[in-house]
Amino acid sequence: MSKKITGFLLLLLGMAVCYPIFFLFTGSLMGSGELKSHLGAALGLGTKPMTWSFLPLMPTLRHYVQLLLDSPEYFHMFWNSVLLSGGILAGQLLCGIPAAWGFAKYDFPLKKLLFSLYILLMMMPFQVTMLSGYLVLSKIKLTDTLWAVILPGAFSTFPVFIMYRFFCGVPQALMDAARIDGAGERAIFFHIGLPLGSSGIVSAVVLSFLESWNLIEQPMTFLKSKKLWPLSLYLPMITPEKAGISFAASVVTLLPALLVFLCGQDYLEQGIVAAAVKE
Structure with missing residues (x-):
């Protein structure tokens, strides 16, 4: 029983450590409008509380194209x-x-x-x-x-x-x-x-x-x-x-x-x- 609890706690800790990377990857696939709606307060574009979605609503590679080509x-x-x-x-x-x-x-x-x-x-x-x-x-x-x-x-x-x-x-x-x-x-x-x-x-x-x-x-x-x-x-x-x-x-x-x-x-x-x- 103790091993299962330890394993579960380690799993939660691992997910917490990996979440910033997942957050980063998810944000790179979001459109500009979706990012502004989620991070408007952090970007100084409003006072609406920050939110985040588990997956982008409309995934796009536009930011990678702009970065790598433009x-x-x-x-x-x-x-x-x-x-x-x-x-x-x-x-x-x-x-x-x-x-x-x-x-x-x-x-x-x-x-x-x-x-x-x-x-x-x-x-x-x-x-x-x-x-x-x-x-x-x-x-x-x-x-x-x-x-x-x-x-x-x-x-x-x-x-x-x-x-x-x-x-x-x-x-x-x-x-x-x-x-x-x-x-x-x-x-x-x-x-x-x-x-x-x-x-x-x-x-x-x-x-x-x-x-x-x-x-x-x-x-x-x-x-x-x-x-x-x-x-x-x-x-x-x-x-x-x-x-x-x-x-x-x-x-x-x-x-x-x-x-x-x-x-x-x-x-x-x-x-x-x-x-x-x-x-």
């Missing part, structure tokens, strides 16, 4: 998001994987101090380092370029921390056996470290993509020109009169993140567990 700025911002996310992920893989492997498997002077510094930087919110980061980027004349967002994100310490946990699980005996067989450190890294730590790498990629795809504060701080803004800043630019396009844009923006999440869900769970384990 809004060239959407595609421009979508490409900016792809460049930002791709650049950040590439930098994190190139810099983070060797750093995590070094922290996990080698001893060197000030190792514990440096790793503690990594953890400290990971815990700092963007607002703490915003001013210093802006001054550095301004000094090297990178503000108002995509590099102003890519470079700080590429050297993020959080992926290093995630991958470090997985690299620590690589058996030392296996590495010693490879050394006895004549394998060099580079061969050990590529043929033992990367395959056995692939779960941590994929987990870090999924977490980093979800973060970089939805960046808001960093682009608003470092990018003055709107032509460089990513997709995450597109929705606030939409006026209440274009609520339908806003719903459609939200759905289309959600799809890449949802796809990446579903593909790497198992690895993401492992990464969350690894991040929760502190030394």
